[in-house]
Amino acid sequence: MSDSDSSRPTDPGSPPLQNSGLGGALWRVWVLACSTLTQLVRMKVFVFLILATLVLAAMAFAVVTFSPEEELKLIRDVALGSMHLFASLLAIAATAILLPRDVEDRTLYTILSKPVPRYEYLIGKWLGVVLLIGICLLFMDLFYSAILWWRQESLIQAQLAAFEAAGQLDAGLAEEVRTAIASQGLTWGFHSGAFGILLQGAVLTSAVLLLSTIATSTLFTILAGVAVLLIGHGQELARRYFLEGQVSTTMERLIATPVAIVFPDFSLFQSAADAASVGTGLPLGDLLRLTTIAVLYILVYKIAASLIFAEREL
Amino acid sequence: MPTVSPSSPKPGDIDTTPAVRVDRLTRVFRTPMRRQKLIAVRELSLEVKPGEIYGLIGPNGSGKSTTMKCLLGLVRPSAGSCSIFGRDSRSTASRREVGFLPENPYFYKHLSGRETIRFYGRLCGLRGRALEERADELLEFVGLSDAADRRLGGYSKGMLQRIGLAQALVHHPRLLVLDEPTAGVDPRGSRVIRDLVLGFKERGITVMLCSHLLEQVQEVCDRVGIIYEGRMVREGRTEDLIAVENQTEIVLENADTALLEELRRLVTRHAADRPGAASGAAPRWLRDGRPRTTLERLFLEATGDSSRAGAPAADAHAGAAPSEQAGPPADSPPNEPTHE
Numbered sequence: 001m002s003d004s005d006s007s008r009p010t011d012p013g014s015p016p017l018q019n020s021g022l023g024g025a026l027w028r029v030w031v032l033a034c035s036t037l038t039q040l041v042r043m044k045v046f047v048f049l050i051l052a053t054l055v056l057a058a059m060a061f062a063v064v065t066f067s068p069e070e071e072l073k074l075i076r077d078v079a080l081g082s083m084h085l086f087a088s089l090l091a092i093a094a095t096a097i098l099l100p101r102d103v104e105d106r107t108l109y110t111i112l113s114k115p116v117p118r119y120e121y122l123i124g125k126w127l128g129v130v131l132l133i134g135i136c137l138l139f140m141d142l143f144y145s146a147i148l149w150w151r152q153e154s155l156i157q158a159q160l161a162a163f164e165a166a167g168q169l170d171a172g173l174a175e176e177v178r179t180a181i182a183s184q185g186l187t188w189g190f191h192s193g194a195f196g197i198l199l200q201g202a203v204l205t206s207a208v209l210l211l212s213t214i215a216t217s218t219l220f221t222i223l224a225g226v227a228v229l230l231i232g233h234g235q236e237l238a239r240r241y242f243l244e245g246q247v248s249t250t251m252e253r254l255i256a257t258p259v260a261i262v263f264p265d266f267s268l269f270q271s272a273a274d275a276a277s278v279g280t281g282l283p284l285g286d287l288l289r290l291t292t293i294a295v296l297y298i299l300v301y302k303i304a305a306s307l308i309f310a311e312r313e314l
Numbered sequence: 315m316p317t318v319s320p321s322s323p324k325p326g327d328i329d330t331t332p333a334v335r336v337d338r339l340t341r342v343f344r345t346p347m348r349r350q351k352l353i354a355v356r357e358l359s360l361e362v363k364p365g366e367i368y369g370l371i372g373p374n375g376s377g378k379s380t381t382m383k384c385l386l387g388l389v390r391p392s393a394g395s396c397s398i399f400g401r402d403s404r405s406t407a408s409r410r411e412v413g414f415l416p417e418n419p420y421f422y423k424h425l426s427g428r429e430t431i432r433f434y435g436r437l438c439g440l441r442g443r444a445l446e447e448r449a450d451e452l453l454e455f456v457g458l459s460d461a462a463d464r465r466l467g468g469y470s471k472g473m474l475q476r477i478g479l480a481q482a483l484v485h486h487p488r489l490l491v492l493d494e495p496t497a498g499v500d501p502r503g504s505r506v507i508r509d510l511v512l513g514f515k516e517r518g519i520t521v522m523l524c525s526h527l528l529e530q531v532q533e534v535c536d537r538v539g540i541i542y543e544g545r546m547v548r549e550g551r552t553e554d555l556i557a558v559e560n561q562t563e564i565v566l567e568n569a570d571t572a573l574l575e576e577l578r579r580l581v582t583r584h585a586a587d588r589p590g591a592a593s594g595a596a597p598r599w600l601r602d603g604r605p606r607t608t609l610e611r612l613f614l615e616a617t618g619d620s621s622r623a624g625a626p627a628a629d630a631h632a633g634a635a636p637s638e639q640a641g642p643p644a645d646s647p648p649n650e651p652t653h654e
Contacts, residue, residue, distance in 0.1 A: 024439060031436040035422070042424040105420035110481060113386045113414035113491075114437045115406050313343070314388045 028116055032124020033131060040094050040132050049086060049136055053143060056082045068155035072184040073277070075151060079144035080193050080273045086140065087133050087201035092225035094129050095208040100218045108314060119306035126209050126302070133201040141194045145186050152185030189281020196272020196282070199294040203264050204229060206301035213309040232266035235259060264297050331400040333489045333520035334362035334385060339394035341380050341544075354380040356544040357394070362537075364399075364488070367511065367521045369535035369552070371528060377544040378524045379417070382493055385522075386414055398489055410438075413482030417494040419474060423467035427458050427477050430466060431484055438485035452480040457506075472503030479510065490514060492523040496530060508534055532556060561600070574602060 060078040102108040111121060159177045163169040208225040215221040272290060275282045282290070341355040355377040362368040372378050383389040385396045387403045401408035421430050431449040435441075440448055453459045456476040466474065475495065482490055495511070496504040504527075511534050514521050525531050531538060531552075538555055540548040548555060566573075578599050585596040 027439065027441075028437055031433065035425075035433055039422060039424050106416050106418070107420060107422060109386075109388060109416045110414060110419060110421065110434065110478070111437065112388060113409055113412065114434060114485070115409045116437055117406050311390075314383070 025117075025120055028120050029124045029127060032111075032116075032121060033127035036098065036125050036128020037131050037135075039098075040090075040128065045090070045094075045132065045136075046139075049139065052086070053082065053140055057144070057147060068159060068181050069184040071155065072148065072152060072181065073279070075144070075148055076184070076190060076279070077277055079140065079148070079190070080197070080276055083137055083140050083194055083197045084200075084273060086136055087197050088204060088229055090133050090136065091129065091201045091204040092208055092222055092229065094132065095125070095205050096212055096218050096221035096225055098125050098129070099209070099212040100215065100221065103314065112314070118309050119302075122209060122213070122305055122309055123302065126205055126298075129205045129209075130198075130202045133205070134198055137194050137198050137201075141191060145190065148186040148190065152181060155185075156181050184279050187276075187279055187281060189276045189279060191276075192281040192287055193273040193276025195287065196269045196276075196290060199272075199290060200266055200269035203266075203269070203294050203297045203301075204232070206298045206305070207232075207264060210301045210305040210308070213305045213312060228263060229266070231259060232264045233270065235263050235265045236267040268293060331364070332361045332397075333364045333366070333399055334360070334368070334522055335395075335397045335400075336360045336381065336385065337395050337397075339381065339384055339396060340392050341377070341384060341389065342392040354544055355384070358541070358544065358546055359394075360539050360546060360549065362489075362520060362522055364520050365515065365518050366537060367515050367523070367535045369531035369538045370522065370524045370541060371526070371531055371538060372541035376541045378541055379493065380544075381541070382491055382522075382524060386412065386491060410485070411487055412489045412491060413485070413487035414491045415475070415478045415482045415493065415495055417497055419478040421466050421474070421477065421481070423465060426463045426465050427453060427469070427473075427480075428462040430477055431480050434481040435484045440484070448484060452483060455483075456480045456510075472499045472506075475499055475503065475507060479507070487519070489520045489522065492521065492525075494525055495523060496525065496527060504530070565605070578602075 056078055057075075060075045063074055099108075102111070108121075112118065156178055159181065160169060160174055163173060163177065204225070207228050208221060211224045211228070212221045215224065268290060272282050272287070337359055339355050339358045340353070343352040343354055344350065345352065358377070358381060360368075360370075370378050370381065380389060384391050385398065385403050387406070387409065390404065396403040398408040399411050401411070422433070425433060428449050431452055432445060435445045435448055449462075450459075453462045456479055458473060458476055458480070461469065461473060466477065469477065475498075479495070482492075492511070496507050499507065508530055511521055511523065515536075521534075523531070523535070535552050537550065538548075538552050539546055581597055581599045585598060588596045
């Protein structure tokens with residue numbers, strides 16, 4: 001270590017830092033997000049993702065199907081199911097370890113002792129996880145799109161060849177076969193399903209981050225995150241039960257109301273995946289509505305998390 | 315709680331704003347279930363002037379860390395206030411002027427030393443070429459240029475402490491808050507960090523440090539505050555606090571037995587001639603003997619770092635283990651024993 005007169009690294013109050021205003025805030029959030037993404041990537045998340053994706057894709061081919069449409073639907077279902085599983089796993093596990101670990105390791109002290117407001121730290125962490133989910137979903141979307149396209153084309157060719165061998169093929173039938181199989185193959189609806197899963201992952205991440213501002217351990221956050229996911233998928237039932245007046249007692253009302261208000265309704269986002277599963281996909285208007293709902297959920301959870309975290313003793 | 319507004323000195327004015335001001339700080343913690351009150355800090359006040367090295371010492375649980383956390387905005391005061399160069403500690407802006415090294419810092423293990431400095435530099439608004447140059451500069455300064463691209467997971471305790479110092483300095487702070495900066499570091503690394511702290515003072519950086527190693531605090535700090543059960547029990551200039559008012563030390567080199575015997579007789583005769591000798595106010599020969607060196611010096615010499623063992627900065631403030639007799643003056647040669 002040198003402390004020579006020529007070195008000036010310790011000179012105080014040197015160049016003014018451009019660190020204020022909205023630009024500075026966005027910059028810090030981006031820095032924190034990139035750091036979070038790097039942290040998660042270096043945990044070998046992608047290796048696990050690639051291996052699991054390959055295994056799941058192989059399993060899709062192993063199942064016996066009776067028609068080309070069934071086979072393509074099965075591949076699509078496996079694709080959407082694995083995307084949903086990965087997005088949920090990452091949203092819960094990755095988010096649950098970030099904040100408690102920073103507190104336990106006191107890394108948080110060195111970050112918050114810089115000119116970084118606590119809410120920027122939370123937004124940065126959230127964005128990092130969402131970026132990771134987005135990259136994973138993009139990879140899986142591309143991978144399964146390629147498989148669907150390849151399988152769809154090979155099935156069309158096989159069907160056409162079979163009709164031609166039977167001497168039944170004409171232009172009209174060829175077009176009919178092509179349309180029928182392609183409707184269950186790679187469509188834009190598949191991508192809208194992936195987008196719905198991304199939105200759900202972003203909402204789940206913000207909910208788990210809110211939990212981790214209250215929790216004192218990673219395990220509790222993970223378990224509570226899983227509970228949020230499960231309740232979120234059953235939330236629609238609770239809301240209907242409450243709104244349609246099927247609640248008879250005060251106790252039932254007391255239980256149903258917080259569930260309907262506090263927990264996110266993941267069935268909304270599931271609708272995008274369901275539509276993709278049957279090969280149609282959601283219309284653009286519905287996707288925009290879904291995006292707006294997701295943004296509202298995220299805002300509410302972010303504000304609550306910021307308020308709690310601002311008061312938290314470190 | 316009063317709000318402290320930031321001060322902006324006019325050109326030519328001498329900035330007399332305290333680097334740190336803690337004003338009647340009280341911090342009460344409550345246990346989650348029993349709602350019991352735990353008073354960590356009570357009505358604590360202190361001030362650190364710009365350019366000073368201030369040591370806050372006290373036993374475990376005395377409130378040192380809570381005071382530091384309040385100062386850094388990590389914990390809210392229950393009453394009173396803290397400010398850094400006139401800015402309320404609760405404002406994010408106050409942290410532009412401060413660099414913090416926590417006790418036993420753990421940074422992101424997945425990052426290399428260079429990436430760590432870049433990360434903290436970016437958080438402070440540095441970017442591009444300026445950031446790269448700053449990272450190189452600091453890595454060289456803390457002696458980690460060779461390990462710059464290794465991940466922190468493979469760093470030793472001393473290296474982590476040094477990278478911690480680098481991140482604390484990345485945005486050119488005017489104040490450094492160091493919590494146990496040499497905790498767990500071997501004597502050589504500890505010496506290096508101590509020399510760095512003295513170097514900060516030369517460059518005009520104010521340092522507030524908290525340590526259990528009282529010898530080190532004594533060596534480097536201009537002023538010291540002793541905190542106990544959340545209260546400031548003693549505070550003042552280090553020299554004033556540790557001086558034994560009614561004793562004087564003389565250190566002789568190459569003094570033979572005859573000379574020492576003559577001196578002892580002289581003191582005895584002088585004491586007998588003075589009125590009030592019986593009341594205990596007369597001079598008295600307390601002890602003599604050979605001064606001792608310190609284990610730290612022995613360690614540094616034995617491990618081949620004798621230049622560090624006798625570094626001028628260290629000698630100027632050198633401390634030593636208690637000895638039977640007074641040691642040499644501050645400008646003694648490197649391998650000489652030190653005074654009590």
